[in-house]
Amino acid sequence: MNQPQQENKAERILQKMGWNAAFEAHFAPYAEQGYSVGRVTLEHKRIYRVISEHGELLGEVTGKLRYEASGREDYPAVGDWVVISPRPEEQKATIHALLPRKSKFSRKVAGSTVEEQIVATNVDTVFLVNALNHDFNLRRIERYLILAWESGAAPVIVLSKADLCDDLEARIAEVESVAIGVPVHVVSAEQDEGLDQLAPYLGEGQTVALLGSSGVGKSTLINKLSGAEMQRVSEVRAGDDRGRHTTTHRELFLLPRGGLMIDTPGMRELQLWEADEGFRDAFDDIESLGESCRFSDCQHLREPGCAIRAALADGTLDQSRYDNYRKLQRELAHLARKEDAALRAAEKAKWKKITMGQRQKKK
Numbered sequence: 001m002n003q004p005q006q007e008n009k010a011e012r013i014l015q016k017m018g019w020n021a022a023f024e025a026h027f028a029p030y031a032e033q034g035y036s037v038g039r040v041t042l043e044h045k046r047i048y049r050v051i052s053e054h055g056e057l058l059g060e061v062t063g064k065l066r067y068e069a070s071g072r073e074d075y076p077a078v079g080d081w082v083v084i085s086p087r088p089e090e091q092k093a094t095i096h097a098l099l100p101r102k103s104k105f106s107r108k109v110a111g112s113t114v115e116e117q118i119v120a121t122n123v124d125t126v127f128l129v130n131a132l133n134h135d136f137n138l139r140r141i142e143r144y145l146i147l148a149w150e151s152g153a154a155p156v157i158v159l160s161k162a163d164l165c166d167d168l169e170a171r172i173a174e175v176e177s178v179a180i181g182v183p184v185h186v187v188s189a190e191q192d193e194g195l196d197q198l199a200p201y202l203g204e205g206q207t208v209a210l211l212g213s214s215g216v217g218k219s220t221l222i223n224k225l226s227g228a229e230m231q232r233v234s235e236v237r238a239g240d241d242r243g244r245h246t247t248t249h250r251e252l253f254l255l256p257r258g259g260l261m262i263d264t265p266g267m268r269e270l271q272l273w274e275a276d277e278g279f280r281d282a283f284d285d286i287e288s289l290g291e292s293c294r295f296s297d298c299q300h301l302r303e304p305g306c307a308i309r310a311a312l313a314d315g316t317l318d319q320s321r322y323d324n325y326r327k328l329q330r331e332l333a334h335l336a337r338k339e340d341a342a343l344r345a346a347e348k349a350k351w352k353k354i355t356m357g358q359r360q361k362k363k
């Protein structure tokens with residue numbers, strides 16, 4: 001292959017992986033210094049699988065990055081674009097830096113620490129998958145919307161298992177009333193219905209992540225969109241073929257018809273933990289109603305000129321939506337208090353360690 005052809009091919013790989021002008025602009029200063037770039041598809045014990053124009057490489061971060069990192073959020077996560085120096089002959093790379101994230105899904109690290117753990121980044125669209133069976137729950141959709149808005153990815157509601165529902169119109173109307181302006185699509189992965197509605201979100205280089213409770217049909221949907229029993233099945237089969245395992249298992253993967261899918265275990269267990277902006281976006285209707293109360297510090301209890309109570313009375317605001325709003329607000333406030341307490345405890349422990357160290361030195 002001649003040089004330009006090779007360059008074109010390399011560029012095509014990056015484009016398929018979601019490379020765009022915005023990332024390119026952030027990368028420009030690194031490019032000048034001769035660095036390459038790649039996207040993280042899997043993390044395992046601080047070893048990162050990275051797709052680059054040099055193919056798939058195993059990356060490790062530099063000591064400098066580790067030294068300068070103030071927490072887990074400064075380390076690469078699945079979906080990240082990373083600045084690398086590749087060693088293609090060894091299929092390895094050194095990771096020097098992360099490019100700024102377009103969006104991120106995070107959760108609190110398990111246990112009493114208050115560290116943020118990033119489970120997926122640079123997601124363009126998040127499918128909020130909800131089954132249209134007895135599990136259907138508007139309040140859960142409201143909760144997922146907070147997570148979605150907080151992440152910076154655009155939410156799309158996917159109502160799955162349409163074959164189990166005989167009142168579609170009513171369900172859709174209910175969902176639309178709590179997810180104002182959010183696209184809603186009805187599918188049945190099992191019956192292969194409605195899936196082409198999802199194609200626009202899966203154009204070349206577009207990244208989608210799935211959020212939804214256990215059993216709503218996320219794996220089934222991924223398998224259908226992959227056009228094959230790709231995800232879990234290949235992992236099971238990998239048991240008798242080690243070589244295959246390493247080449248097939250990824251948490252960020254290309255779909256055969258273009259588009260990328262993120263399916264990390266962390267995404268599947270995502271809980272609400274910190275979401276000021278996400279909360280306001282998800283309940284924009286209620287928040288703006290509250291702003292038109294006569295008193296700016298209205299508690300919406302007995303005050304005259306309360307816009308919220310007026311809306312509840314005339315039915316423009318649904319009581320159960322408002323109740324959930326209050327409930328989630330309390331929950332977030334409670335989490336924030338817990339975090340503050342944990343943060344203070346961590347600070348205290350740190351200072352104790354430092355002062356003890358100093359005392360020891362004096363001895």
Ligand SMILES: Nc1nc2c(ncn2[C@@H]2O[C@H](COP(=O)(O)OP(=O)(O)OP(=O)(O)O)[C@@H](O)[C@H]2O)c(=O)[nH]1
Nearest residue numbers: 161162188189190191213214215216217218219220
């Ligand atoms: N009737 C019907 N069943 C479906 C449909 N899609 C998935 N299912 C069934 O729902 C069950 C759960 O599906 P999964 O795809 O494993 O659900 P999941 O969301 O990946 O679940 P977790 O892996 O636990 O998060 C399986 O028994 C599927 O066969 C559908 O469109 N219609």
Ligand SMILES: [Zn+2]
Nearest residue numbers: 293298300306
């Ligand atoms: Zn009020």
